[in-house]
Amino acid sequence: MKRVVFNNKFLPLLLLAPQLIITAIFFLWPAAQAIRQSFLREDAFGLRTEFVGIDNYTALFRSSEYLNSFSVTLIFTVSVTVVTMVFALLMAIAVDRLIKSEKVYTTLLIWPYAVAPAVAGILWWFIFNPSIGILPYVLRQVGINFNWIFDPTDAMIFVVIASAWSRISYSFLFFLAGLQSVPASLREAAAIDGAGPVKRFFTITLPLLSPTTFFLLVVNLVYAMFETFAVIDATTLGGPAQSTNILVYKVYQDGFVGQNLGSSAAQSVILMGIVIVLTVIQFRFVEKRVAY
Amino acid sequence: MTKFFAASTMALIASLSAAQAKTDIQWWHAMGGELGAKLEEITKNFNESQDEYNIVPSYKGNYVETMTAAIAAFRAKQQPAIVQVFEVGTGTMIAAEGAIYPVYQLMTDNQEPFDPAAYLPAVAGYYTDTSGNMLSMPFNSSTPIMYYNKTVFEKAGLDPNTPPKTWAEMEEFSKKIVESGAATCGFTTGWISWIQTENLSAWHNQPIGTLENGFGGLDARLEVNGPVQVRHWENLKKWADEGLYKYAGPLGGDNAPPMFYGQECAMMMNSSGSRAAVVENSKDFDLGFAMLPFYDDVEGAPQNSIIGGATLWVLQGRAPEEYAGVAKFFTYLSSPEVQADWHQFSGYLPITTAAYELSQEQGYYEANPGADTAIKQITLNEPTPNSKGLRFGNYVQVRTIIDEEFEAMLGGSKDAQGALDAVVERGNKLIEEFQAQNQ
């Protein structure tokens, strides 16, 4: 809180106006529309509308597809988060050891951040293509038949890899920064006590990394839940048999492709609830982090 | 870089100013690749043939994307005058009475000569209402046929000029091909929904749904879980397990063509509309064409196959002069020369009898053996209520369900009966929802 401020009643509102107007028109109003729409039933072209109360919501929770989408989302987000973070941490630890070549490796590892998730999806789609892709070909040579087009597990592995790939650089940078802030004196002290590198990592480094880890956990979960839309749309389209149809993708599928606006709106409203909870967790945590 | 921007900007400005004098008519379509090139050529020829109208084609992605983009645009009052909608979107379009401008009416309102009898009944029937009025303009209609690799047939010790006629022969030939090592798989197929479910039903004169497959009204329901369909799905699962058949993916089965071109699979069932692409990509081997196989112990088989592909729908809410242009364009599009050219280039069916006859006169079918397989197959018998086509709401999603249940069966979590029962149950829910939205 600033002690010294300017006295002007009109200017601050003027300064805020663009942000507030845009927020109102493109965020709050559509959100309100989504809530309204979630109580309506309408045909595709918007020619007939009918109020149906909470029918759209009850139909959702009775639909096995929707419940399935919940568990798919859970498996997907947790897998993406774990794969991303383990890989990123491994890279960060290795880079942290090698002071001389740190710069080179960092550059070589952070650029995937620049690749749009949609493009990443296309690239991995090409690599995993069951007929001409390189990975299924290599796997066939060792006797594994990898075919995500009809195997739900393979499809899940495929979208997890494609989604995690775009996200590694981000976690890597934060882990590296976290590792570099671990005081050398602590490690030295432990080394003098005879603790080997592995023991030192688990007793000293990892606990000190826990704020970073927790932060990345939340951020990556949010990423996997919402921003992977493009990856799914460029690869599996939610299939096979709904096995990669995450909640965000289902909203789009039911709303835009299925033209079932009421159900899609009800799903949006439920998702908004989830984002609100996640945002609150994230911010409560950031408050704590500041205290570190 | 700057050079490129400058060049493309100039091109854009040039095309804009040239168009200024004419009435622009938006046409959203789903034709990519070679077909897109041909489509652009057709519109260019039309635009140059007169100086009042300018058809502006825009590629909007695949069929689903094109249709949903048009619906979203309609809701936002930004709709194009013409949109290409695939056959399973027909139910949705017909139900949207205030949104569509039926073609027969458009032609009458604009005093364009129009004779519905000129169109092939097997094609136009799909898009005609119960009183015989044509609601949309057929453009690219196709039907599934079988493509086969004669070179592989020979290697396997089969007669390259005798393709399998029945499913029993399919199995037998596929076994020979795989066992002899001529190819690693016997056959693959695009479109599990369209080819191995809907067409299978029509080809064997089995109902897909009640009320003449939905032609009779919004309260029609699916009944595609009959014994013939169950038997066929069961077989496909068995053949997949034995390695005789390879699944190529949901919807159009994107991996079928590469497996066929790569000589991995010796036979492929796919749209006759893919003929141009198949011929183009099969230069390493001799290509053969055949009708779809059938079960010879099913009475009435083979009946006739049904069409797929797309038609052009006209949307309401544009200026009258645009509709006058649309009517002129449709007349141009239906002319025997344009149709015959489009048909011969693409492999889509000729939509008028005149175009078919013109192609015969031009000696096209003699020069291109197999090119008339599709036409023969679709006109094999007078269509029955089971083989006219199908018309259900929300059918785009029903097709997805068919793929999902088929995949569930291949994965082993369901048997054929269970999978098809689930198709009917889940599909009918969507159809009920559609009925509720539109009543």
Place this chain on the structure above:
Amino acid sequence: MVENRPILNILAHLVLILGVAIVALPVWIALVASTHASNDFLGGVVPMWFGDQAWNNYSRMLGTGISTSGMPPVSWMMFNSLIMALGIAIGKIAISITSAFAIVYFRFPFRMLAFWVIFATLMLPVEVRIVPTFQVVANLGMLNTYPGLIIPLIASATATFLFRQVFLSMPDELTEAARIDGAGPMKFFWDILLPLTRTNIAALFVIMFIYGWNQYLWPLLITTGSDMYTVVAGIKRMSTVADTDPQWNYIMATAVLAMLPPLLVVIFMQRLFVKGLVETEK
């Protein structure tokens, strides 16, 4: 390092080389694929070494595009992407920095309400309000326009909070000195705050440029004419075509071109990029 264990160092190098290879694999394959002819992909396996069609593929995509399927030249789509990315980056920074300035340096009624309204944008990602937002944009006649591509995406709580944090860390003495000199708030903003936040702005610009360039769902929905396609959304349209096969060489050439600008930004402005990433952590 605490102790020098060569074996561990070698292991670290091995792990990293393997990691870098995994990370680079998709791009390598895309690069290779973009130099072949389209029928090199039918059957068999993707080629692993360069072909001789690079010039042909890239000049075709940049120059004419697959105009045959309504795809404009990639150079044109990249131009659209550039406008969108710059618009989003500049727009976000402009409206966020003024909002943060208002919230930090003024006391006025509903200050907290404004703060919370901005905060709410964090909770409404575009993916969850996609259908109604599309309708709003359509009703405003903004479909298929640059403002339609840009404006709905420029509200940003993250950027506002970042600038708020930066401003809060500025010493009060600065403000006081400005007031004694008789400088008004806007003069203070232009002459003192802006120069002092230059690097923050630059870092944020880098991040937001990448964010803008990589937008997918939004341009996919609201560009109804091919003249407005952006390159990231355009690739998807190329890869799904009815009744014919994807032209992999062109798709991959486009993919390479689409990732080039943000890639160059990350590599050549690495310092700013890292700073931006760390600062925008929410």
